[in-house]
Amino acid sequence: MQHSYEIVDRIRKTRTIDRQTLEELLTTEDAGLKEYLAAKAKETAQQIYGNQIYMRGLIEFTNYCKNDCYYCGIRCSNEKADRYRLSIEQILECCKNGYELGFRTFVLQGGEDGYYTDAKICELVAKIKRQHPDCAVTLSIGEKERASYEAFFKAGADRYLLRHETADEEHYKKLHPQKMSFQHRMQCLRELKEIGYQTGCGFMVGSPGQTFDTLYEDLQFILELQPHMVGIGPFIPQQDTPFGGGCAGTLDRTLRLLSIIRLLVPHVLLPATTALGTIHPKGRELGILAGANVVMPNLSPVAVREKYKLYDNKICTGDEAAECRFCMQNRMEAIGYQVVVDRGDYKNETNRKAIRRLTGKKGKSVCITQNH
DSSP states (O other): OOOSTHHHHHHHHHOOOOHHHHHHHHHOOOHHHHHHHHHHHHHHHHHHHTTEEEEOEEEEEEOOOSOOOTTOTTOTTOTTOOOOBOOHHHHHHHHHHHHHTTOOEEEEEEOOOTTSOHHHHHHHHHHHHHHOTTSEEEEEOOOOOHHHHHHHHHHTOOEEEOOOOOSOHHHHHHHSOTTSOHHHHHHHHHHHHHHTOEEEEEEEETOTTOOHHHHHHHHHHHHHHOOSEEEEEEOOOOTTSTTTTSOOOOHHHHHHHHHHHHHHSTTOBOBOOHHHHHHSTTHHHHHHHTTOOEEOOBOSOHHHHTTOOSSTTOTTTTSOHHHHHHHHHHHHHHTTOEEEESOOOOOOTTTHHHHHHHHGGGGSOEEOOOOO
């Protein structure tokens, strides 16, 4: 095993990692090496995105879901889940409030709920884009057929988040019922990218059955897919699921993986997730310092936030949108970063000029200050 910081430099230079190096970086107790890994990831993120943090307004609009994933609190067989749906009008009101607070991306997240037909989703996306043409719309509503994804894209959706959860088929079977298809999940992600979405994948850190081998497969899949976004956060058990008595993923391993992903795919949009903030009071700040550059305050109505219980003890369920928004700004400023009014698109060397041409003055980043 190598004990030199050179292994971090090699990942950064080659944008590859081998199985042995991954295990070494995830298990080392060398504080200097851990600090070096985080420092190089942070430096890489800042070279591309500066000290700007992109803010997404999360709207959890339905907790109905046809699937029965073993780890998820809104799985269809959970009779204790308090189900709800927001109307299109309620969702649009969330966007209106969010826009006034400086959000320029809205993330519509929900279970795979048949009530929201393709036509309803297209109507919703189109209305948001008409009312807020300078904003991006991100969908996170699960697996669909290609024709559905194409319709959403045509209606104006810009991005799509679909966590792959694991790139190892046997591990996938441990996390999901037999009727759910690993191959279809992977196919969906490839189709989303082909259609033209800014595409996001991701996985839970510390999910039941996860090993160094499965994590290595996750990283290889990310390198193959080259997504625009990667969402990872610690697995947190939900008491009403088959994994309710399991152990949560750790802050330490999640931070190390955030850093490794930043080095492997330097331009990726990388959130410091709510789950990170749930397992540690400063989890999101530590995520940013490990290489992340996106945060996702909640714009959902307070009355429904507690009901969107993917995992237990979720933070910020009782705060109004403005509280979440300015709390996040203060947290980021405390560690030397600026939350900006910006769509927060993926940047690489070939699309920066194109984004500037498309957005014009509206594409400029503006730092936000709180009015008292």
